[in-house]
Amino acid sequence: MPADDRGRNRPDENQLGRRRFLAAGAAAGAAALAARTAQATTDNKAGPPAVPDWTKQLGPGVGDRPYGTPSPFEKNVVRRTVDWLTASKESSVSFTPIAEQMGIITPSGLHFERHHAGRAEIDPKQHRLVVHGLVEREMVFTMEDIRRFPAISVVRFIECPANGGMEWRGAQLERCQYVRGMISCSEWTGVPLRTVLRETGLKPAAKWMLAEGADAAAMTRSVPIEKALDDAMLCYGQNGEAIRPEQGYPLRLLLPGWEGNMSVKWLRRLEFGDQPWHTREETSKYTDLMPDGKARQFTWFMEANSVVTFPSPERPFDGKGFYEMSGFAWSGLGRVKRVDVSLDGGRNWQTARLHDPVHAKALTRWTMPMRWNGEPLLVMSRAQDETGYVQPSIAELRKVRGTNSIYHNNSMLTWHVKPGGEVENVQLK
Ligand SMILES: Nc1nc2c(c(=O)[nH]1)N[C@H]1C(S)=C(S)[C@@H](COP(=O)(O)O)O[C@H]1N2
Ligand SMILES: [Mo]
Secondary structure (H helix, E strand, O other): OOHHHOOOOOOOHHHHOHHHHHHOOOHHHHHHHHHHHHHHHHHOOOOOOOOOHHHHOOOOOOOOOOOOOOOHHHOOOOOEOOHHHOOOOOOEEEEOOOOOOOOOOOOHHHOOEEEOOOOOOOOOOOOEEEEEEOOOOOEEEEHHHHHHOOOEEEEEEEEOOOOOHHHOOOOOOOOHHHHHOOEEEEEEEEEEHHHHHHHHOOOOOOOEEEEEEOOOOOOEEEEEHHHHHOOOEEEEEEOOEEOOHHHOOOOEEEOOOEOHHHOOOOEEEEEEEOOOOOOHHHOOOOOEEOOOOOEEOOOOEOOOEEEEEEOEOOEOOOOOEEEEEEEEEEOOOOOEEEEEEEOEOOOOOEEOEEOOOOOOOOOEEEEEEEEEOOOOEEEEEEEEEOOOOEOOOHHHHHHHHOOOOOOOOOOOOEEEEOOOOOEEEEOOO
């Protein structure tokens, strides 16, 4: 891993407060910090009292960039792929850099991508959504029709159920981006599906809905009618602008809290029927092979999960001292109620602080102040949601699920912090 890829993190003296730093009796730490500050002053040709180049000349004018992009100094905060994971770029996945994400909203350009047949590039004027089958009135909607319905916006995550799927048999990936980065969280705008279904009507026999994408995969999934009428949405907006092509422009189905696979992108068809279709994506894929050789089908919910994003393999500690540990927790069944953090591999636990807002079925930010004295740590986080469900350990999950599965590995991760501050992904027995 290149050194500039590690995103080293420094303790921020302003955030922690110099007084608290001293009050805690960290005299040695304070001396080191003072020395570092003095060094920074002599080394730095740009900070005060020096006058840097960018202060001496006019900057590029307004309108220079009609659509803004991040600073070039943030060039390492990007989606990444794992070469050996997939056979082709068209059927592949890129991971969100969750360790570098701030707050709970994933920037649209960093939303993870999972395409089965590449990204469809769709002209919204040509795009249609057909609703047919067991409805009172079969209808075809243009994008303009869909945008005329009363709109809502909600903050929700999308998570591929294969998130963590490479680690059923052991830890093997050295970035939390790869270990848990098949999740992103956006503010989605669109119309509740039930509003649109009021126009088409539903026949009493309609118990299932088939959603189909307009991409070359024509991806299809069966959705029970209860979910379609509950919080399913037809989305055309993402984080304040039109949904990105990678996320299904111009129209995607959103099934909050359920397998990302079911949130069909580039949505073109909804068919209503009296039973599920048993498509490829719900038979040969997205089923869970159990220890007895049988496969569980229709395991729709994304259960409570969490990750420590700092410290993490890509964001190690830089010296002893005070730090604010941080991470995410989420649950597809509602709100995160509590996150506990252990520094000793699960022997002792402390409850982390959850940051507002805590949305249902959304990434929730947690933090925990700590002091690191250079001792090795086994850092873990454990999420609990409002249903009372507690995130399992990998050992507990294996007892029930064995190791044949790909999907739905929501077990706790363990980061081994070494004396130098580097962080390694490990699994406890
Ligand atoms: N039409 C279509 N919809 C799709 C897919 C696809 O390949 N085609 N991939 C699915 C999978 S497996 C996941 S996990 C999510 C990923 O959404 P994202 O690419 O916006 O992150 O979209 C789902 N919807
Ligand atoms: Mo997926």
